[in-house]
Amino acid sequence: MNLRIIHANIIRANIIVSIKSFYREKTVVFFRIAFPVILILVFGTIFMERDNEIFELSIQDLSRTTSSEQLVEALDQSERFNITPVSPDVDAKQYARDNKLNLIVIIPENFEISLMEKMAAGHFETPVTLTKVYDPGSFGVTTKIGVLDMALAKINQEMSGNPPLIASEPVSILKKKYRFIEFFVPGIIAMAVMTASLFGSVNVNAELLQKGVIRKLSTTPITRIDWILSNVLYQFILAVVSTAVMLLVSYAVFKVSLEINAWLVVFVALDVFAFVGLGMILTRVAREAESASAAADALMFPMMFLSGTFFPVEMMPEFLQTFARILPLYYVNEGLRAAMIAVDHTAALKCALIIGAFAAVVFVLGIMTTRIGGETP
Amino acid sequence: MIQNSKYAIEVNNLTKHYKGLSAVDNISFAVERGEVFALLGPNGAGKTTTVEILNTIRKPTSGKVMLLGMDVTQKKYDIIPRIGVLPQGFSSFDRITVKETLQYYSRLFCRKKPDIQGLMKLVNLKDKAAVQYKNLSGGLKQRLGIAVALVNDPEIVFLDEPTTGLDPLARRAMWEVLLDLKKNGKTLFLTTHYMEEAELLADTVSIVKKGKIFAMGSPGELIESNADYLVVMLKSVDETVFDIVEKMGFAPEYDSHGHITVRLAHTDDVRRILNAVRESGASFTGLDVRKPNLEEVFLKLTDDTFLKSVAGIEEAQ
Numbered sequence: 001m002n003l004r005i006i007h008a009n010i011i012r013a014n015i016i017v018s019i020k021s022f023y024r025e026k027t028v029v030f031f032r033i034a035f036p037v038i039l040i041l042v043f044g045t046i047f048m049e050r051d052n053e054i055f056e057l058s059i060q061d062l063s064r065t066t067s068s069e070q071l072v073e074a075l076d077q078s079e080r081f082n083i084t085p086v087s088p089d090v091d092a093k094q095y096a097r098d099n100k101l102n103l104i105v106i107i108p109e110n111f112e113i114s115l116m117e118k119m120a121a122g123h124f125e126t127p128v129t130l131t132k133v134y135d136p137g138s139f140g141v142t143t144k145i146g147v148l149d150m151a152l153a154k155i156n157q158e159m160s161g162n163p164p165l166i167a168s169e170p171v172s173i174l175k176k177k178y179r180f181i182e183f184f185v186p187g188i189i190a191m192a193v194m195t196a197s198l199f200g201s202v203n204v205n206a207e208l209l210q211k212g213v214i215r216k217l218s219t220t221p222i223t224r225i226d227w228i229l230s231n232v233l234y235q236f237i238l239a240v241v242s243t244a245v246m247l248l249v250s251y252a253v254f255k256v257s258l259e260i261n262a263w264l265v266v267f268v269a270l271d272v273f274a275f276v277g278l279g280m281i282l283t284r285v286a287r288e289a290e291s292a293s294a295a296a297d298a299l300m301f302p303m304m305f306l307s308g309t310f311f312p313v314e315m316m317p318e319f320l321q322t323f324a325r326i327l328p329l330y331y332v333n334e335g336l337r338a339a340m341i342a343v344d345h346t347a348a349l350k351c352a353l354i355i356g357a358f359a360a361v362v363f364v365l366g367i368m369t370t371r372i373g374g375e376t377p
Numbered sequence: 378m379i380q381n382s383k384y385a386i387e388v389n390n391l392t393k394h395y396k397g398l399s400a401v402d403n404i405s406f407a408v409e410r411g412e413v414f415a416l417l418g419p420n421g422a423g424k425t426t427t428v429e430i431l432n433t434i435r436k437p438t439s440g441k442v443m444l445l446g447m448d449v450t451q452k453k454y455d456i457i458p459r460i461g462v463l464p465q466g467f468s469s470f471d472r473i474t475v476k477e478t479l480q481y482y483s484r485l486f487c488r489k490k491p492d493i494q495g496l497m498k499l500v501n502l503k504d505k506a507a508v509q510y511k512n513l514s515g516g517l518k519q520r521l522g523i524a525v526a527l528v529n530d531p532e533i534v535f536l537d538e539p540t541t542g543l544d545p546l547a548r549r550a551m552w553e554v555l556l557d558l559k560k561n562g563k564t565l566f567l568t569t570h571y572m573e574e575a576e577l578l579a580d581t582v583s584i585v586k587k588g589k590i591f592a593m594g595s596p597g598e599l600i601e602s603n604a605d606y607l608v609v610m611l612k613s614v615d616e617t618v619f620d621i622v623e624k625m626g627f628a629p630e631y632d633s634h635g636h637i638t639v640r641l642a643h644t645d646d647v648r649r650i651l652n653a654v655r656e657s658g659a660s661f662t663g664l665d666v667r668k669p670n671l672e673e674v675f676l677k678l679t680d681d682t683f684l685k686s687v688a689g690i691e692e693a694q
Contacts, residue, residue, distance in 0.1 A: 013484035017470055017477070024472040024509075211468040216525070218434045219462035220485040221454060 006229060010222050014230030015237070018204075022238065032200075033242055036192035037249050040185060043310075044254050047180040054079070055144045058096075058104040060086040063111035071107065071155070078151040092133045102138035103145065106131040127156075178341055182258055185250045186336035187309035192246065193239045193271040194303065194329055198296050200235055201279025205370075206292045209283065224367045228280060232363075236272045243268055263339030263348045270355045271332045277362035284369035303329040331355040384443075385410045385533050385564040386431065391440035393426050393588075400426040402588035403440070408581070410532070413565040415579035417572070417671075419679050423588040424568040425465055428537045431566065432462050445532060458486060461531035465538050465568075467522030471511040475502050475521055478510060479528060486529035496524040500554050516547025523554055533564040540574060552577060572672035582671065584678050591678045596671050603677060604669035609647055611637045611654075612663030621653050640669075 022028055057075070061068045076083050086095055092104045107130055108114075114128045132148070134141050157164055208214050217227070243264070250256045279296065286292035306320060307313070307330035313321050324330050335351030338344045386408040393401040401423040408414040416424050429435040430442055433453040442449045444456050469478050476493060483491035497503045500520040505513065513521065519539060526534055539555070540548040548571070555578055558565060569575055575582050576596045583593040592599055610632075611618060622629040622639055627646070629639040641647060647666060654661065 007487070009487055010485050013481050017473055017481050020477065021470055021472045212464060212466050213468050213470065215434065215464050216462070216467060216469070217485075219432050219457065219460070219464070220482065221457050221487070222485055 007221065007223070007226050010226045011230045011233060014222075014227070015234045018230070018234040019237070032196055032238060033245055036188055036242060036246050039192075040188055040246055040250055041253065043184055043188075044181045044250070047184060048254060054082050055147060056084065056101075057081040057144070057148070058084045058086045058101050059107065060088060060090075060092050060095075060104055061107045062088045062109040063107050064088065065112035067112040067115055068107045071111075074155050075148075075151055078154070080147050080151060092131075096133055096135065102135040102141040103148070104133040105148070106133060178257065181250070181254045182256050182341055183312070183337065184310070185246065185256055185258060186340050187333050189243050189246055190267070190271060190329060190332040190336055191304055191309045192242060193268055194275045194332070195300060196238060196242065197235045197272045197275035198279045198282075198300060199293070200238070201231055201276045202282050202292045202296045204231070205280060205283040206286075206288070210288075224370050228277070228363065228366050228370060231280070232273055232276045235276050236269055239268050239272050240265075258340040259343050261339060261343075263335065263345075263352070266352055267332055267335045267339065267348075267355070270352065270359050271329075274328055274332075274355060274359035274362055277359065277366035280366035280370050281362065303327050306330075308333045328355055328358045331358075383409055385412070385445060386414070386566065387441075387443040388427075388431070389441045391427070391430065391442060392438045393423070393430060393435065394438045399588050401430070401437075404585070404588070404590045405440075406583055406590065406593060408533075408564060408566060410564050411562045412580045413559050413567065413578050415567040415569060415575040415582045416585060417569060417575055417582055417675055418585035419570075421587075422585045422679075424585060425537055427585075428535055428566070428568055432460065432464075432535055433457060458529055459532050461526035461529060461534040463519075463522045463526045463534070463536045463539055465541070467519060467525070469510045469518075469521065469525070472509050474507050474509050475513070476506040478521060479524055482525045482528045488529060491528060496527055499527070499557065500524045501550065514547070516543050516550060519543060519547070519551060520554060523551070527558075531563070533566060534558060535566045537568050538570065539567070540569070540571060548574070572670065572675055576671045584675060586679045592674070599674050600669055600671060603674045605642075606669060607641045607644065607647065608667050608669055608673070609639050609641055609650070610663075610665040610667075611639075611650075611661045612665070615659040615661070617657060617659045618654055618661060621657055621659065622650055625650065625653060 022032070059072055059075075061072065072083060072085075075081055086092065086104055092106055095101070096104050108128070111128060118126075118128065130152075132145060134145065205214070208217075247258070247260070250258070278299070282292050282295045282299075286295050304310075306316070306324045307327040308324060309329070313324045313330065316324065331351040331354045335348050335355065338347035338351060384407045386406075388407070389405050391401055391404050392399065404423075404427070406414075416427060418424050426435065430437050431444065431449065433449050433456055436450055445459055447456050449456060470481075473481065475497065479491070479493045479496055483493065494503070497506055500523050502517065502520055502524065505517060510518065510521070523536070523539065526536070536555070540551050543551060552574065555565065555567075559578065565578070567575070567579065580595060581593065582596055582599055584591045584599070592603060594602065612634075619629050619631070619637055622637065627639050627641065627650070629637045632638055639650070641650075651664075
């Protein structure tokens with residue numbers, strides 16, 4: 001293994017050729033730059049909806065009295081529901097099936113009379129019951145029922161005239177309130193950089209190896225360090241451009257409130273170092289281009305879904321959380337969020353040290369296994 | 378051990394094993410500066426392994442290889458700037474143009490003022506300067522490969538099967554380029570399947586089979602020492618001619634055109650055959666008598682079937 005010199009001019013030449021090859025291949029440009037942006041736009045829109053979620057609520061008022069109208073108005077004023085009346089003449093269950101509604105609240109015919117009687121008598125042990133006709137197979141109906149019950153509890157408490165005995169006041173561990181899109185963007189940055197670095201490295205190196213370009217390069221003064229550093233720097237340049245575009249779109253479209261600081265550059269660089277090195281090793285171990293890509297897939301998919309890119313790892317079962325904590329991408333995700341959301345330098349440093357150690361090991365193994373510079377052991 | 382500094386390449390007892398198999402088996406040779414040396418051999422003879430050891434890509438199992446007076450296993454990064462290599466099946470970056478490819482390789486060799494125009498002119502690619510590699514024909518790709526091998530103005534140029542897969546026109550165009558290099562005094566180390574190519578270009582030819590050198594010398598010497606017979610071809614013959622020649626104790630063969638070829642030790646044998654054919658009343662429309670070429674020498678040394686067909690001649694001699 002020749003580790004003797006790093007040639008800046010050779011690295012520059014490799015980067016120039018790589019960048020020219022990159023922008024002349026339009027599909028690669030699309031997948032590298034546009035695809036992560038599309039992901040942010042699609043998921044960002046979905047999550048924006050969820051952050052300010054207003055539920056569709058159908059109400060069948062069989063009572064048609066002042067009290068029932070007041071109840072509907074109170075629910076409307078909670079600002080959590082977009083209320084649609086259902087005709088009292090229809091069968092609520094059939095109507096829900098026919099119109100694919102997941103929840104219809106039925107106000108009973110005797111609603112006002114029962115309510116008045118209980119208020120006059122002053123006993124509230126047996127409440128007036130509203131019927132909730134719901135579709136248990138519908139995604140999100142449980143949340144909607146929960147929000148409805150909370151709204152009804154508030155109305156009950158106001159009607160009883162007594163102040164609440166127990167109240168709660170939320171205090172965030174963060175300096176400011178953040179939305180799901182702000183959790184999501186650092187995850188997508190980490191994932192996009194990982195995917196591009198791993199696949200960029202595997203695809204380019206496997207192709208060049210198979211075509212014999214690596215053999216030709218082995219007869220030039222280029223060293224293994226030159227080659228792997230060229231790959232890392234080229235991927236880093238693309239990662240910076242791609243990250244900048246992702247952030248610009250996130251700020252412009254979703255007005256995200258994310259902190260931009262030096263940690264962002266550090267984590268993008270470590271992400272690139274770690275996964276380009278891993279790609280180099282896979283290219284060497286797998287030998288064939290197809291099997292190298294398959295091996296990259298096998299590594300990438302668990303990381304994408306289990307390391308907290310799309311949702312917090314705390315949502316997963318305990319054993320998967322333990323597994324997530326051995327995945328390098330987990331520390332990029334956590335580090336980026338610590339830096340960009342919580343601005344917690346200690347947490348960011350801890351993550352940087354872990355991913356940095358991983359990147360260093362992989363980088364050295366990558367140098368040892370790459371074929372440039374002659375016969376490998 | 379060869380130590381004379383006039384040698385560009387000195388190979389002594391070179392051996393290379395792969396998992397117990399011997400790809401190169403104790404070969405030795407030397408190439409003088411300015412010489413064109415051709416390594417001929419069938420597929421799997423060990424030509425590419427030998428070239429790759431000389432190029433510093435592979436390490437020998439044993440033996441010593443010196444390039445320009447330097448040991449290839451110890452002075453790789455001193456040797457590399459002084460050699461140029463066209464590897465077998467040369468390939469480059471698909472979306473990079475001819476000119477950019479040459480600029481790229483020049484930068485790898487830290488050439489401050491590379492003569493890109495001159496290189497493109499040498500390999501006749503000036504009008505293709507802006508064409509991306511993937512859009513070049515096979516012949517043009519190989520010519521670019523030659524130009525790439527020359528970007529560092531090397532003292533030795535290694536060409537591993539430079540014309541394999543090219544059509545006859547492209548092959549001849551490539552030969553023109555190689556002859557120009559020869560005129561310019563470059564040391565060329567060539568491996569090839571094409572005897573015509575070796576005969577035209579090489580000063581010294583070495584024939585290898587199963588990792589061993591079977592014969593070495595100038596094309597003329599090899600023909601003289603390994604094929605001292607005549608090749609007679611009888612064209613458009615009657616079917617009886619074959620039997621007549623065979624009954625006379627020779628070993629006639631039909632070629633792909635239906636002509637009879639027979640190898641003869643003496644000129645008297647030609648007269649005897651012609652007389653026998655005439656006396657039988659059989660006819661033929663043409664006669665060709667020539668000295669053997671390098672291809673016949675190569676086949677004799679590497680093809681066991683061919684060896685049997687010429688064995689009788691040598692016994693007669």
